[in-house]
Amino acid sequence: MTEIIDGNAVAAEIRDELTDAIETLADAGSRPGLATVLMGEDPASQTYVNMKQRDCEEVGIEGVHVEVDGDAPAEELFDAIDDLNADPDVHGYLVQSPVPDHIDYRDVIRRIDPGKDVDGFHPENVGRLVAGDARFRPCTPHGVQKLLESAGIELEGADVTIVGRSDIVGKPLANLLIQKAEDGNATVTICHSRTDDLAAKTRSADIVVAACGVPELIDGSMIGDDAVVIDVGVNRVDADNEKGYELVGDVEFESAKEKASAITPVPGGVGPMTRAMLLYNTVKAASIQED
Numbered sequence: 001m002t003e004i005i006d007g008n009a010v011a012a013e014i015r016d017e018l019t020d021a022i023e024t025l026a027d028a029g030s031r032p033g034l035a036t037v038l039m040g041e042d043p044a045s046q047t048y049v050n051m052k053q054r055d056c057e058e059v060g061i062e063g064v065h066v067e068v069d070g071d072a073p074a075e076e077l078f079d080a081i082d083d084l085n086a087d088p089d090v091h092g093y094l095v096q097s098p099v100p101d102h103i104d105y106r107d108v109i110r111r112i113d114p115g116k117d118v119d120g121f122h123p124e125n126v127g128r129l130v131a132g133d134a135r136f137r138p139c140t141p142h143g144v145q146k147l148l149e150s151a152g153i154e155l156e157g158a159d160v161t162i163v164g165r166s167d168i169v170g171k172p173l174a175n176l177l178i179q180k181a182e183d184g185n186a187t188v189t190i191c192h193s194r195t196d197d198l199a200a201k202t203r204s205a206d207i208v209v210a211a212c213g214v215p216e217l218i219d220g221s222m223i224g225d226d227a228v229v230i231d232v233g234v235n236r237v238d239a240d241n242e243k244g245y246e247l248v249g250d251v252e253f254e255s256a257k258e259k260a261s262a263i264t265p266v267p268g269g270v271g272p273m274t275r276a277m278l279l280y281n282t283v284k285a286a287s288i289q290e291d
């Protein structure tokens with residue numbers, strides 16, 4: 001029987017642990033604060049920040065939401081960032097991407113105080129992660145690590161193929177999994193849109209992580225017998241329903257499930273873990289700043 005790895009259940013456990021840690025911090029006079037910044041009106045981004053704010057409320061983090069007009073000059077967004085950097089009640093924050101075309105997201109990330117960069121995207125935090133001294137592990141890779149750990153999947157000596165080389169998922173996850181650490185020591189292959197014979201690389205892997213943003217690219221024929229499949233993809237595809245769309249992963253779930261020993265669903269797999277690890281990083285930021 002293929003195990004369906006339940007991200008909602010693991011995320012709920014993490015939120016419970018965090019709720020206790022937050023109470024302890026609050027008793028000592030410090031309530032962790034997380035701000036979300038949204039520039040423009042991208043509907044998916046609005047949904048994501050709403051969910052992040054709801055998560056804050058659930059665990060006792062003080063949530064603040066900042067909106068910047070999508071047509072505003074970059075300076076307006078930078079002013080909002082400077083205010084958050086200076087605000088002692090905001091321990092961590094993120095600027096939701098994508099940002100409008102006239103804004104360079106790299107300038108945005110570089111302006112964030114690295115000690116408040118709970119996404120872990122600032123070059124200083126990227127450098128620390130690569131050096132094996134991560135302060136904030138980016139939320140999705142960290143969530144994938146936690147899911148693998150909770151499912152009891154051995155990484156030591158495992159061949160992991162990651163499909164996707166993004167700065168948010170593929171690159172940091174590869175760096176984490178190769179590290180000489182309890183949750184590392186894997187052998188990692190990173191594939192992308194120019195990879196030759198992708199199927200051969202996924203088929204030979206013990207663990208396949210799909211994070212390329214191509215709906216259902218990876219099907220059962222690309223999965224080795226009893227491999228573990230982690231689907232990071234969240235793709236909106238047109239559907240004949242009330243919303244007019246449905247969410248599908250980067251993996252064709254039904255055929256991949258036939259081959260895999262364990263697999264994450266979409267939704268309900270990696271997504272809730274990403275959100276939980278953002279809360280985790282916020283509590284960590286508050287603990288460091290209040291220390």
Ligand code: GUN
Nearest residue numbers: 094095096097098119168
């Ligand atoms: N857009 C999609 N994923 C993310 C994320 O993890 N952080 C931010 N800030 N924006 C995103």
